[in-house]
Amino acid sequence: MRVPSRLIPALLALLAPATSALLAAPAAPGSTEPSAGPAAPAAAAAQLSIEATPLFTVTPAPACHEALCFWANSDEPGASLTLSRTHMVMINPEIVDTTRGIAHITADRGEESGPEVGNSRWVFTGHIRADMSDGQLRADMATVQIVDGRIVSIAAQGSPALFQRPASAASAASAARNATGPSTAGAPGAPATGAGKGAAGKAGLADITVRGHADSITYDAAHDRVQFSGESWFTDGCNELTSQLVTYDMQTQTVQAGAKPGGNGRVRGVIRNTRPGSSSGCTADSGHS
16 A cells, blocks of 8 residues: 555644764674675675675666655555554655665564654564665664755664665765765765765666675764674675674775773784775785784
8 A cells, every 4th residue: 555655644643632982892693694696796705704794686666756654565465554543564665866866775573663764764574775875784674864855864683784875876976075075974064975875777686896794783874984893794895804893984994803892802804905996906915903
């Protein structure tokens, strides 16, 4: 059952009155599942450890002609939507946000709460797929914040939660940054620039370079930042890191890794090229950390 977002407030009205210090890491992440699907194009892809995050495919988002669309996916059995005075529950929910490229989220179940649907908090459970123009997430549970009609953050948990980013999205962000000067993303009070949004398109698995997994992954759409927390593994397609905390800035393509606040541990990894996105090749024997 499809419900345009502009109708949801009216339906509800009928029912009721109206993160980055240096990080560090211990042992490698628990996942030892080998990569599935074609390898990334970087020369070092075949050299990635057995800890490498499996690649996953992306399903095109359905058409959405508004800034934000919600519906229960009628193609799935048991799809339903329930409205109450304080929240909305969907079985087989689907959300599409068109304000920063295309963001498409599906799950087994979603529950919304908040003063209005354009400023709300969603809790999704079961087989979560979150596909954004500049990165994709897979998880068991996720909390999504919507502010002023757009998705601003996704906090995902899994066993483990997975993230990947097409090389084309990283290249577009780098080109935009070079054209406009240094990014102010992440600076206190700085607005999100949105560089690189929508540039990735629907790239195939061979386009994936950046990927990683962790107990929890937070995707900060407003500041183009991804944080991996817990047993984390990360690669930029060349270098590898294992740590308790990894923060990846998608605009500057920089990575910080270290211990959680109050914790301790070592960052472990293989450093093949210290300049992500450079044209110099990755060599297996450049060094270890």
